[in-house]
Amino acid sequence: MYSLQLLLRASHAALLLVLCLQLGINNAQEDNFCLPKTSRQLIKMDFKLPQTTRANEEVTAMLKVGTELRECMVIKTYLVSNPPVDGPLNYKYTTCLCEEYPRTFFWDFQVNSTVRIKAVVDVVGEFDICPDNLAVTPIKANHFSVFKMLPVA
Numbered sequence: 001m002y003s004l005q006l007l008l009r010a011s012h013a014a015l016l017l018v019l020c021l022q023l024g025i026n027n028a029q030e031d032n033f034c035l036p037k038t039s040r041q042l043i044k045m046d047f048k049l050p051q052t053t054r055a056n057e058e059v060t061a062m063l064k065v066g067t068e069l070r071e072c073m074v075i076k077t078y079l080v081s082n083p084p085v086d087g088p089l090n091y092k093y094t095t096c097l098c099e100e101y102p103r104t105f106f107w108d109f110q111v112n113s114t115v116r117i118k119a120v121v122d123v124v125g126e127f128d129i130c131p132d133n134l135a136v137t138p139i140k141a142n143h144f145s146v147f148k149m150l151p152v153a
Contacts, residue, residue, distance in 0.1 A: 040067075040068035040069055040070075041067070041068045042067060042068075042069060042123075042138060042141060042144075043065065043066075043067055043075075043121055043123070043144045044064075044065070044066040044067065044068070044102075045063065045064070045065055045119060045121060045144060045146050046063070046064040047061070047062070047063050047064075047119040047146045047148055048061070048062045048063075048064075049061050049117065049148045049150050050150070051151075052150075052151045052152070052153050053111065053150060053151075053152055053153070054152065054153055055111070055112045055113070055152055056110050056112060057110065058108055058109070058110055059108070059109060059110065059111065059150065060106055060107070060108050061079060061089075061106070061107045061109070061117065061119070062104065062105070062106055063077060063079075063104070063105045063106075063119045063121075064102060064103070064104045065077060065097060065102060065103045065104075065105070065121055066097070066099075066102035066103075067097055067098070067099055067102075068099060069099060069136070070099060071098075071134070071135070071136040072096050072097065072098040072099075072130045072131075072134060072135050072136070073096075073097055073123050073130075073135050073136050073137065073138075074094065074095070074096055074097075074123070074124050074125065074126045074129045074130060074135050074137075075094070075095060075096075075097045075103075075121050075122065075123055075124065076092055076093070076094045076121075076122045076124050076126075077092070077093050077095075077103075077105055077119070077120065077121045077122075078090070078091070078092040078093070078120050079107055079117055079118065079119055079120070080117070080118045080120060081115050081116065081117045081118070082115065082116045082118075083113070083115060085109060085111055085115060087109055087110075088107050088108055088109050089107055089109045089117075091107065093105050094124070094126065094129060095129065096129050096130035096131070096135065098130075111150060111152055112152065113152050114149070114150065114151045114152050115149075115150050115152075116147060116148075116149050116150075117147070117148050117149075117150055118145050118146070118147050118148075119145060119146050119148075120143070120144070120145045121143075121144045121145070122142060122143050122144075123137055123138055123142040123143075124137070124142075125137045
């Protein structure tokens with residue numbers, strides 16, 4: 001009975017805290033105002049290459065880059081291959097990346113042997129790329145990459 005009297009005297013903040021704790025324990029409740037939100041993903045990369053190719057056949061590499069940040073940022077993207085491949089594979093793109101404007105990049109090239117290709121996205125601090133120069137640069141984690149193998153039959 002004494003605990004019930006304490007509950008009735010509790011302030012609204014204490015009652016809200018009890019409610020939040022109860023909602024936090026319930027696993028079925030995934031998105032509520034009591035639990036902290038998950039962090040936003042800085043860079044999302046989707047790198048696509050053909051499964052296989054033939055020697056001297058033209059291949060297209062496609063890289064989709066997005067972000068979940070509300071702020072825009074300047075990115076520089078490029079491909080690195082092992083063994084090195086000359087030509088369009090070495091082209092670098094610099095652009096503004098915003099949450100509502102994901103970017104897609106294409107590279108067309110030819111290879112003679114199996115090659116391992118890395119798509120790289122660097123967040124850089126360059127001016128006059130984003131509108132009104134409103135761009136952020138993260139303190140950490142400004143280099144992102146993904147690897148793919150391109151076998152030559």
